[in-house]
Amino acid sequence: MKHDVLELAAQLSEAELSQQLKVREFTEQRIKPNIASWFENATFPLDLVPELGKLGVLGMHLKGYGCPGRSAVEYGLSALELEAGDSGIRTFVSVQGSLAMTAIHRWGSEAQKQQYLPAMARGEVIGCFALTEPQAGSDPAAMQTTATQTADGGWQLNGVKRWIGLASVAQLAVVWARTEGVTAGDAIRGFIVPTDTPGFHAVPIEPKLSMRASVQCDLRFDRLELPADALLPEAKGLRGPFSCLNEARYGIAWGALGAARDSFETALAYSAEREPFDRALSSYQLTQQKLVDMMLELQKGQLLALHLGRLKDAGQLLPEQISMGKLNNVREALKICHAARSILGGNGVTLEYSPLRHANNLESVRTYEGTDEVHTLILGQHLTGHSAFRG
Template identity: 80%
Template structure:
């Protein structure tokens, strides 16, 4: 691509290039021709789920249990190409793989892994990840959903909000504060635990949040748990405390670093093509100095974001990626991707507000991406704490 001025594609190995091209072909063939209709009709295309399973991208970073076991960079490139189609489609892959499947793979029992992961990797079962609550979106420590110990197992009560895929999921990974639990020596063991909840359970209610101005080709729900009964084996045995869900969130945040750049790249390419073909005042729009400045500014931020994503991926593959480095990538790349999409829309003029062109759709979606898996403010404070040693989350 001519706008890859730094030749970042030359930094990829053959396997990485092949993975990127495979997913790009899928996006061009299955997502881009249909996305305007899906977005306008607020429709998530469930028919894509088994196709994504066949493509090998569901839980692709995980080893075993039917998962592809691909590298972090390969997963990142996959996220970038899918989000060049639409954030909603990349979000499905993230919720399924980085959140629900990662929770089971990392914290589940062997029986839980065997039961769920192979079918989820094939797209035969859909999972969701229920952490966020209406009053504590950025503060999971304040969660009020409870799992109370009973003679038969557990009883779940509470509410969650903005839970992706919940109304179409087969299993929900639900994080709740345990009540009445005891350690082996009889001491109180109240903490945060993860539970695998079949969505056909009595007392499980998922209601899609509508209407939305963003992520319209995706599903987010309100959840209510009303005296929902769970067996003892519903608990994820390896997760105790907020470290469990936070480890999954970091997987999802990593994918966003790449995905946001995919949306920005598509918006930039749309504007570049449009500017070359539009001829106001009897000359190409791309020949005007102000247009060229916009294109150059977008290219610079796009390349820097791609370089940041690739560096982050290399660190992850080397086992050296730290949480604050993920925050750098999520904060920067989503913020800059939004600017790129808005600038691209300005080049399109009035035509840019229609669904015939992608930049404003991408910008609308990125408003959600900017909010979920940690807002700008949350990642700013994470980095502020890293730099100063002082936590500013609570006064």
């Protein structure tokens, strides 16, 4: 491809290239022909879920229990290709694998892993991850949802969550709550909650201007009773949910580039075909400047994502490095989508073309799993040694 000026494809192994091509073909055949109608009608394609399971992208970075066990780079490339279709589809894969499945795989009991992970990897069971609350979106330490131990050793959940992806279509939720009667550092615990449990209420958030081919919900727990074995035994404190968030943030650093690449390629092709004033739009200096600027940021973002992937596969990836990838790549991807839309002129505001849809979606991607401000302060703390989160 002419726009791979740095020939980054040469940095990938045959297995990585094969995985990328497989997911790209799936996206071209199953997502792109349908995404405009899914987005317009605010429809999440549930029939795609088992197909994603067969594709091997659900929990694909996890090993054992029916999970594919692929590399971090292969997962990143898959996220990129899925988000070239739509952020909502990549978000499903992220919520299922990087959040819900990772929580069970890393912090669950052996029985919980055996019970849930194989079916989730096949796409037969959908999971969601309930951490964010209406009053504490960026501050999980301030969560108010409570888990109170009952006389028989079980638990009762009470509280609310917001912006929980897939909750109204999921069969299970990984819910994080503040427990009582334990030391402050261990107060946050995780629970596996079947969504048909009495007291579990999920209401889709509508209407939305972003992520319309996805589902986000408000949750409410009203005296929801759980058995003792619903607790994730190894997750104590915020380390549990944060470890899952870092998995999701890593995937976002790759995925956002898919939206950017698709927008760039759309604008590049359009500018070659469009002939204002009897010349190809791509022959004008202002258009070429936009295309070059987009290509530069796209390739720099790909270099960053690939470096993060190599570090992750080597077991050396640090949280501040993940923040750098999420902050930079989503921010620059959004700029690329807006620049691409400008090349399309008036046609760019229709669903026939992808850049504005991608840009709308990226407004959500930029917000979830840590806003720009949160990741800026994470990096600021790394640079200065001072935390600016609390006075």
